[in-house]
Amino acid sequence: MNERKLFHPIITVFAIAILxxxxxxxxxxxxxxxxxxxxxxxxxxxxxxxPLTGATILVTGTTIGTTAGINGxxxxxxxxxxTEIQVSFIGYETQVVPVVDRGTVNIQLQPESFTLDNxxxxxxxxxRKSDLTGSVSNVSSKDFNVGLIGSPEQLINGKVSGVQIxxxxxxxTSGSTIRIRGGASLNASNDPLIVLDGVPxxxxxxxxxxxxxxxxxxxxxxxxxxxxxxxxxxxxxxxxASNGVIIITTKRGTDDRLRVTFxxxxxxxxxxxxxxxxxxxxxxxxxxxxxxxxxxxLLGTTSTDWNDQIFRAASGTDNNLSIAGRIASQWxxxxxxGYYNQNGLMKSDNAERFTGSFSFSPSFFADHLRVxxxxxxxxxxxxxxxxxxxxxxxxxxxxxPVYSGNSNFGGYDEAIDNSGNPVxxxxxNPLGLVEQYYSASRVSRFIGNADIDYKMHFxxxxxxxxxxxxxxxEGKGEIYVPSEAAQYYTTKxxxxxxxxxxxxxxxxxxxxxxxxxxxxxxxxIDATMGYDYQFWKSITAPYSELNTIGEVQTxxxxxxxxxxxxxxxxxxxxxxxxxxxxxxxxxxxxxxxFHRDHRWGxxxxxxxxxxxxxxxFLRDNPLISTLKLRASYGVTGQQEGIGNYNYLPVYTYSxxxxxxxxxxxxxxxxxxxxxxxxxxxxxTSSWNMGFDFGFLKDRxxxxxxxxxxxxxxxxxxxxxxxxxxxxxxxxTNVGNVDSRGVEFTLNATLVNTRDLxxxxxxxxxxxxxxxxxxxxxxxxxxxxxLVGPTIDSYQFxxxxxxxxxxxxxxxxxxxxxxxxxxxxxxxxxLDGNGxxxxxxxxxxKSPAPDFIxxxxxxxxxxxxxxxxxxxxxxxxxxxxxxxxxTGAWSTVSYNSFQINNLSASYLETGFNNRQYLSDYxxxxxxxxxxxxxxxxxxxxxxxxxxxxxxxxxxxxxxxxTGYDGVDPEVPNGMDLSxxxxxxxxSLNVGLEF
Numbered sequence: 003m004n005e006r007k008l009f010h011p012i013i014t015v016f017a018i019a020i021l022x023x024x025x026x027x028x029x030x031x032x033x034x035x036x037x038x039x040x041x042x043x044x045x046x047x048x049x050x051x052x053p054l055t056g057a058t059i060l061v062t063g064t065t066i067g068t069t070a071g072i073n074g075x076x077x078x079x080x081x082x083x084x085t086e087i088q089v090s091f092i093g094y095e096t097q098v099v100p101v102v103d104r105g106t107v108n109i110q111l112q113p114e115s116f117t118l119d120n121x122x123x124x125x126x127x128x129x130r131k132s133d134l135t136g137s138v139s140n141v142s143s144k145d146f147n148v149g150l151i152g153s154p155e156q157l158i159n160g161k162v163s164g165v166q167i168x169x170x171x172x173x174x175t176s177g178s179t180i181r182i183r184g185g186a187s188l189n190a191s192n193d194p195l196i197v198l199d200g201v202p203x204x205x206x207x208x209x210x211x212x213x214x215x216x217x218x219x220x221x222x223x224x225x226x227x228x229x230x231x232x233x234x235x236x237x238x239x240x241x242x243a244s245n246g247v248i249i250i251t252t253k254r255g256t257d258d259r260l261r262v263t264f265x266x267x268x269x270x271x272x273x274x275x276x277x278x279x280x281x282x283x284x285x286x287x288x289x290x291x292x293x294x295x296x297x298x299x300l301l302g303t304t305s306t307d308w309n310d311q312i313f314r315a316a317s318g319t320d321n322n323l324s325i326a327g328r329i330a331s332q333w334x335x336x337x338x339x340g341y342y343n344q345n346g347l348m349k350s351d352n353a354e355r356f357t358g359s360f361s362f363s364p365s366f367f368a369d370h371l372r373v374x375x376x377x378x379x380x381x382x383x384x385x386x387x388x389x390x391x392x393x394x395x396x397x398x399x400x401x402x403p404v405y406s407g408n409s410n411f412g413g414y415d416e417a418i419d420n421s422g423n424p425v426x427x428x429x430x431n432p433l434g435l436v437e438q439y440y441s442a443s444r445v446s447r448f449i450g451n452a453d454i455d456y457k458m459h460f461x462x463x464x465x466x467x468x469x470x471x472x473x474x475x476e477g478k479g480e481i482y483v484p485s486e487a488a489q490y491y492t493t494k495x496x497x498x499x500x501x502x503x504x505x506x507x508x509x510x511x512x513x514x515x516x517x518x519x520x521x522x523x524x525x526x527i528d529a530t531m532g533y534d535y536q537f538w539k540s541i542t543a544p545y546s547e548l549n550t551i552g553e554v555q556t557x558x559x560x561x562x563x564x565x566x567x568x569x570x571x572x573x574x575x576x577x578x579x580x581x582x583x584x585x586x587x588x589x590x591x592x593x594x595x596f597h598r599d600h601r602w603g604x605x606x607x608x609x610x611x612x613x614x615x616x617x618x619f620l621r622d623n624p625l626i627s628t629l630k631l632r633a634s635y636g637v638t639g640q641q642e643g644i645g646n647y648n649y650l651p652v653y654t655y656s657x658x659x660x661x662x663x664x665x666x667x668x669x670x671x672x673x674x675x676x677x678x679x680x681x682x683x684x685x686t687s688s689w690n691m692g693f694d695f696g697f698l699k700d701r702x703x704x705x706x707x708x709x710x711x712x713x714x715x716x717x718x719x720x721x722x723x724x725x726x727x728x729x730x731x732x733x734t735n736v737g738n739v740d741s742r743g744v745e746f747t748l749n750a751t752l753v754n755t756r757d758l759x760x761x762x763x764x765x766x767x768x769x770x771x772x773x774x775x776x777x778x779x780x781x782x783x784x785x786x787x788l789v790g791p792t793i794d795s796y797q798f799x800x801x802x803x804x805x806x807x808x809x810x811x812x813x814x815x816x817x818x819x820x821x822x823x824x825x826x827x828x829x830x831x832l833d834g835n836g837x838x839x840x841x842x843x844x845x846x847k848s849p850a851p852d853f854i855x856x857x858x859x860x861x862x863x864x865x866x867x868x869x870x871x872x873x874x875x876x877x878x879x880x881x882x883x884x885x886x887x888t889g890a891w892s893t894v895s896y897n898s899f900q901i902n903n904l905s906a907s908y909l910e911t912g913f914n915n916r917q918y919l920s921d922y923x924x925x926x927x928x929x930x931x932x933x934x935x936x937x938x939x940x941x942x943x944x945x946x947x948x949x950x951x952x953x954x955x956x957x958x959x960x961x962x963t964g965y966d967g968v969d970p971e972v973p974n975g976m977d978l979s980x981x982x983x984x985x986x987x988s989l990n991v992g993l994e995f
Contacts, residue, residue: 039084043077044107046070046089054091054111056521062086062098063622069521123228123251125197125238126467126513126530126573133577135585135609136235136634137690137707139163139747142226143253145763145858147871148936149957149988150269150318152344152353153217154224154250155180160856160873160933162229163745163765164707165246170973171981174318174344174353175384177207177214179973182231182246183709184741184769184850186686188807189733190717191643194229194246195239199376201451201471201509202242204538205642209503210443210477211382218380218447218475220340220357222265222322225253231745232690232709233636237607238530238573240589241639244686244713252376253326254361255334260327262995267955271316271984273347274958276309277884277968278906282400285903289894293901297894300901302401311404311433312391316351316984318344332369336361347984349436351387355380370462374453381446384479388439390489393979394432397888397902404433412438416488417900424488425899431488438487443479443501448472451509463518467532471509478502485550495550500558503542510535513571528575537566559654565646568592583611587636595641597649600682607636615696628696628703633689640684644717648733649681678734686713692745704748713739718776737776739807743769759862767854773807786811791883791976796918798881798976802845808975809845810881812921813838824922826913846921849975851928852877867953869936875971880927882907882967883978890916927970929963938990949994957986 046057053074060067061084070076078087080101087107090096094111101107122131122140131140139162146157155178159167164183170176185192196203198219207215228249230236236243280288282305289297324338340357363374406415410422414434417425424430451471458464478501485495513532520527542561546554571589588606614620614629653672662671692707715735746766753760776787790799790808800811813829832842855874860867887893889905890913896902917923938953963970967977 039082040080040101041077042080042087042101042105042107043075044109046074046076046091047108047110048094049110049112051110054094056519057089057091057094057111060088060090062088065618123226123249124235125230125247125249126200126511126532126571127515127528129528129575132613132628132630133575133583134235135575135583135611135632136230137164137232137632137692137705137709137745138235139165139229139231140226141229143224146221146224147934148869148953148990149934149955150267150320150344150986151221152342153178153214154219154221154227155216155248157221157224158227158229160871161763161765161858163747163767163854163856164231164743164769165229166767166851166854168971168973169983172983173346173348173351173387173389173981175211175214175217175346175351175386176981177217180248182229182248183711183743184771186244186711186713186739186741187640187643187684188716188737188739188773188801189643189719190640190684192245193642194248195242197239197247197249198378198449199250199252199451200453200469200511201449201473201507202239202536203449203473204505204507208445208475208477208505209501209542210384210479211445215475217353217355218382218445219250219378219449220322220338220342220355220359220380222320222324222340223252223338223357223359223378224250226251232609232634232707233638233686233688234585234587234607234609234634234690236638237587237605237636238571238589239638240569240571240605241567241591241593241603241641241683243605243638244640244684252359252361252378253324253336253338254363254374254376255326255328255336258327260325260329263322263324263326263993264995265320265322265990265992267320267988267990269318269344269986269988271318271345271347271986273309273313274961274982274985275968276982277396277888277979278966279396279888279903280400280906280908282306284906284909285400288904288908289901292891293894296898297901300399300899302399302403304401304403306400306402306404308395308398308400308432312349312395312436313347314345314349316345316347318342318986320344332366333362333364335363346387347982348387348389348391350385350439352385354383354385357381367459370457370459372453372455374455375450376453377448377450379446379448381444384443384445386441386443388435388441388489389979389981390430391432391435392981394429394435396884396979397893398429398432399901400903404431410486411488411491412484412486414438414488417897419897419899424491425897428897428900429902434487435489438484438489440482441479443477445475445477447475463516465515465517467511467513467515469509469511471507471511473505473507473509475505476502483550490549493549493555494553496547496555497550497552498546498548500545501543503540503561505540506538508537524579526575526577526580528577530571530573532571534567534569534571536569537564539564563646564594566594579616581613581616583609583613585609585611585634591639593641595644595646595649596681596683597679600680603639603683603685605637605639605685607634609634609636625697626695627698627700628694630694632693632707633691635687635689637685637687640686640713640717644681644733648677649679651675651677676732678732680735681717681733682715682735684713684715684717684735686711688712701754702748702750704746706747707745708743709745710742711740713741716776737803738774739771740774741769741771743767757864759860761860763856763858765856768852769850769854770852771806771850773801773803773805776801776803791974791978793883793887793918793978798883798919799849799974800845805845806848806850808850809848810879810921810924810975811843812846812919812924813842814844814846815917815920815922824911824913824917824920826911826915826917829920843919847879847924847926849878849880851875865940865942867936867938867940869934869938870932871934872930872932874928874930876928878927878970878975879924880965880967880970880972880975880977882923882925882965883976884967884980886916886918886920886923887978890914892916925965925967927963927965927967929961929965929970931961931971932959933957935959947995951992953990953992955986955988955990957988958983959985 046054057070166181230247322340326336342355359378365372414431417428480499483496540563544560573587576584611632688711690709694705696703716737748764787801788797816828853876858871885907889907935956941950
């Protein structure tokens with residue numbers, strides 16, 4: 003029997019014990035026949051001319067119909083005036099066939115196009131988009147962001163409602179922060195689970211590539227990315243799914259002839275906005291007008307733009323070669339190679355990547371056995387710049403030259419004290435910080451998996467699927483600073499290597515799936531039952547930081563981190579009459595990160611959907627083509643981002659300089675770490691209600707979702723009662739966080755003709771989060787826990803019960819009524835006691851936006867294509883730490899040998915001293931960004947053997963915002979020495995042979 007009769011796109015399972023209880027009976031007519039009219043007969047076959055038993059035949063515009071028998075045969079009476087029949091079968095394109103006269107009508111159905119427009123990769127299988135009951139979004143390769151893409155998550159930035167992706171800086175070696183529905187936790191991880199070709203990846207970095215582990219995956223190898231957002235769709239991943247799941251599917255071979263494709267993208271990056279500091283002349287005027295005699299004497303006679311010294315126009319290239327097709331009947335194969343090299347805007351900053359991948363998917367025994375072998379390898383060579391130079395370039399005296407004219411400190415002009423040494427704690431020469439600093443790493447990674455999919459010969463509806471996955475990464479690096487460099491002058495430079503660190507991730511997945519359409523009861527059953535075992539190990543070699551003459555400065559101990567996860571799971575998808583859908587999922591996880599008494603967690607979910615457009619009163623509606631209601635509830639877990647041994651008594655070996663003396667000997671000691679033995683799962687309960695719609699034969703489609711989430715037993719770091727543990731803060735289960743949100747997506751094909759096509763995609767997200775409880779003892783006083791970035795021991799954000807997390811915790815600034823300028827040190831007495839102290843701090847605004855918008859449009863005319871994509875945040879606030887930290891007169895000089903530049907905000911405030919916690923620096927950072935602008939021309943085949951297309955692209959085109967800092971989109975809402983994101987101009991040439 004041909005497998006496409008069995009709903010071939012779906013890979014799901016059912017328990018063997020009840021298989022024979024649900025086997026279908028004999029075929030029966032779908033609906034009563036109409037007496038009278040024309041009698042027709044025929045045979046329904048598939049693309050191989052095999053009969054399609056159970057195919058549905060309906061008289062168009064009526065409820066009259068029947069189903070095909072065991073040999074695909076049918077007979078039907080058409081009422082008077084009816085001239086068309088509609089023929090459908092799961093997994094095949096529906097056909098409307100005209101009936102001219104009496105007689106035989108033989109119809110051959112064609113399989114549904116195997117594209118991700120109608121087939122979605124979900125956890126442990128695939129599903130038709132129309133059959134989904136949960137909140138799931140999919141972005142295929144044709145809709146990815148284009149340009150010079152260094153890491154996979156950048157492909158979908160701005161494309162999916164409820165998903166926020168922010169690059170951590172403008173460096174090509176930096177990673178991104180990904181949030182699905184804002185995250186569900188506080189101190190535990192808020193990162194989504196990433197699943198690559200069925201292998202769940204471990205979040206986090208590795209030595210030499212910290213925080214950017216996705217960059218080891220070549221974006222060119224990716225076919226689609228599916229985002230699972232609600233608990234119904236994510237619960238199949240249980241303990242790792244509270245923050246959503248991103249499923250990455252890579253490209254594979256096809257059943258077509260071998261095709262060779264080559265793409266090259268070459269780019270130039272330029273600077274955008276920099277910190278707003280005083281110009282050279284403004285700085286000189288301020289010093290001459292207000293400075294002391296000693297400060298005036300420190301003014302130079304040159305004019306140096308220090309940003310020009312450390313930044314540059316950065317070139318980049320991304321080249322990919324792939325060979326895909328089949329090497330024999332039923333033996334698809336794909337092999338690809340990639341080379342990526344991107345300089346950073348800062349000098350000496352560079353990311354280089356070599357990648358290779360293969361996919362081999364042969365099938366045997368008339369497609370009963372399918373084997374898929376995937377392998378992806380990457381080697382990253384990173385060169386890191388000294389980010390301290392960003393601060394130095396903003397604040398270093400702009401009247402001084404770059405070079406001193408002598409050989410001291412490598413020839414760079416540095417501030418020196420009376421003894422001729424670099425000033426202690428002074429700002430170093432920005433160019434010297436960059437050019438006298440060498441930091442490089444080499445990171446390699448291999449991710450492979452073998453999938454075996456066997457369709458039982460004795461029962462083709464039953465399949466056994468097994469996945470063996472392996473992910474290995476290794477990283478090491480080196481740092482060198484010459485002894486004459488001012489930055490490490492007193493310690494005689496640096497010269498050492500670190501690592502290697504080796505991370506290993508092993509996976510075994512085995513599940514049964516059963517999929518059957520029961521013609522007699524108009525039901526589709528799609529069920530899964532399986533087992534997972536996953537083991538992670540991270541080994542770090544000990545190393546010592548040395549100076550250039552080999553003296554030990556500090557030591558780092560060896561690391562050995564391991565944890566394992568064992569899981570059992572089951573899922574049932576049931577559809578009745580192609581209208582009513584039910585999904586139930588349960589997963590039970592056991593983790594080594596908790597004590598055996600709290601090790602296991604159970605995570606269930608249930609979802610319902612009603613495809614209203616399949617009801618008789620809407621089936622032939624000329625306006626509404628799709629209308630489906632969905633509702634789901636589920637529970638997911640969290641055990642990421644908390645370490646592997648926090649429930650155990652662990653002792654730490656003391657470092658150099660922390661020994662204890664016994665007699666004439668200095669001995670290392672072991673100190674106990676804080677631990678909580680009864681750590682348990684953080685759990686998130688989630689409701690999701692939504693509907694999907696389509697108009698005008700789905701030329702306009704979209705969805706609207708409303709969700710709520712309640713996270714309890716938060717894994718949070720809170721103060722511990724005095725004397726109760728080995729640290730003043732402990733990680734424990736405490737408190738609750740609630741969140742809710744609305745997501746809206748709209749896709750439309752506004753024009754669709756032979757020569758002109760215009761597609762538009764829009765998404766909107768509204769989300770709110772509130773801390774409900776952070777007290778170890780229920781009913782105790784409300785706690786305020788300071789969190790976030792620190793400047794001079796000041797923290798600017800807070801976790802408070804009853805409020806949004808990470809709000810700024812500041813004083814309310816008072817202003818002069820006549821001039822409107824802020825009054826230095828004048829804050830509102832909010833508690834009314836006549837004294838300004840910490841009791842007058844208040845929670846003011848949040849870095850999290852209220853609304854997130856995305857808009858993409860593509861206009862094709864003949865062979866030309868114009869594409870644009872936009873993003874907007876509304877209601878996000880940023881603390882302008884650069885303006886605060888350099889915007890007061892006292893910051894001009896911290897010593898007698900150096901003067902520093904000031905923020906231009908000083909001209910507005912005239913502050914003498916820094917106002918650390920003033921809400922004056924909390925600024926509205928709402929923005930509209932144009933992320934991509936693309937113009938392409940498809941030349942088509944210029945010869946019989948070569949097709950060419952060319953595209954010109956601009957990334958980070960513009961940003962419209964009222965925020966006056968470097969960028970309105972910064973990590974943790976703190977703008978302080980931020981590495982600016984570049985504007986990128988690229989040219990892409992694609993060849994296909």
